[in-house]
Amino acid sequence: MPIPTIRVQRGTFDAAAESAALAAGRTDIGAIVTFTGLCRDEGGRLARLDLEHYPDMAEAEIGRVAEEALRRWPLLGVTIVHRYGPIRPGEAIVLVVTASSHRVAAFEAAEFLMDYLKSNAPFWKKERLVEGTDGGWVEAKREDQEALVRW
Amino acid sequence: MPIPTIRVQRGTFDAAAESAALAAGRTDIGAIVTFTGLCRDEGGRLARLDLEHYPDMAEAEIGRVAEEALRRWPLLGVTIVHRYGPIRPGEAIVLVVTASSHRVAAFEAAEFLMDYLKSNAPFWKKERLVEGTDGGWVEAKREDQEALVRW
């Protein structure tokens, strides 16, 4: 089973470099799915998100979710990068890359990982509005919780 | 509705540049899904794939599939690149990029596009084996046909 690459970091990441690293020198991969989650400006309302996280738990929990994906699908590689700290509209927050010999496994595993990260990775988003005020904590969505039932 | 970017080309493509172009300067995109389909060496057996295509139809048909995805999901962008000609193991064959404000639409549309391209885009793969012989035409898989029923 491949060893997942997991990083929790403040700075930006290079989605292309991460996905290239997963495939470099290999000729057994048939499908790579890359998911990038970005900060939206919510119609111009949002100046930035401040992502709080639980440092000691974040990598461990993402690792558990990745291991579960590796158990369920025949993956040839998994990379997950999650940022914390201030993130501005247009910037990436999270990256999930899955590689497999066939497309169905790569797609399903990427969706599974995102669904689980949404509800299990210890990160919390606070909105900072363009008028300089605190927009409050983003509330967890019921639909994100419900998305887990399909797995 | 965004105008899909569609290209049918002989040369390689830069998945990262395509996905960056889709998101450049935007702050309304929340999710980008990138699917790259690659040529496998089939356990060392395959020297290359030769992709034959129907030039006059390929872009038109891919365009129809993209328009259908744009009708079904609230996408903010779609890019599809499909190569033809000789393709060696490790090289990319096809790229699908979908952007949306939310992840479910981006994931579903990318899967829909790949399922439909597999069965509708006029491309045919011939295997060339490492021992220098013709490995014959790749047969369409029943599971690829069956994948369409979910849409």
Added chain:
Amino acid sequence: MKAVYFAWVRERIGKAEEELDPPADVATISDMIAWLKTRGQEYVYAFENSRSIRAAIDHAHVKHDAPISGAREIAFFPPMTGG
């Protein structure tokens, strides 16, 4: 009208395209396949399992019962394996 062939249909027929002038009673893709099979062993071979043959008229997929009247280009090919 022009007929174009791809992949093993092209290989079996031995040509990539040709100009054809089918008789007036050739009304559908099915009729066209039946008529082509009267033109020689290479066509019989190419269309031996005609249910697996896909067709397009003027660059759009059609079923075998599609009328060919007015078609400028009819394509015959095996199930696609792109993506």
Added chain:
Amino acid sequence: MKAVYFAWVRERIGKAEEELDPPADVATISDMIAWLKTRGQEYVYAFENSRSIRAAIDHAHVKHDAPISGAREIAFFPPMTGG
């Protein structure tokens, strides 16, 4: 043991972490929340809707009926909104 708080749980309690020594009859996460609420209005406020509070023991998610015996670090936080 160490207690750590995140997001609005942290804001309401007014601190990110503290050392705690709960009495022996505090056996589960639920007990721990009930005991914390006796420590002041800030805890009552943080845990006012205790069903929505998530907990972790030593960096792994647990339910409210999980025993806390042997725990080195207990975390309390709202439903996560990462990804």
